[in-house]
Amino acid sequence: MTRNNFTYEKRQRELEKKRKAEEKARRKLEAKRGAPGEPTTTEEETAMPEEKDATPPQLS
Secondary structure: OOOOOHHHHHHHHHHHHHHHHHHHHHHHHHHHHOOOOOOOOOHHHHHOHHHOOOOOOOOO
């Protein structure tokens, strides 16, 4: 019988929820500023650009 990796899957779901919440807050802030078409960069986006493209480690 295989053992499921519940904690890893749960953490991935939590990270996805957090990412979606941050994206929603960013869109809301842009709408409040009145410039939804202008691309804006925050300190957080410029500090950690490699995290966006990071893929989860492959388990073998």
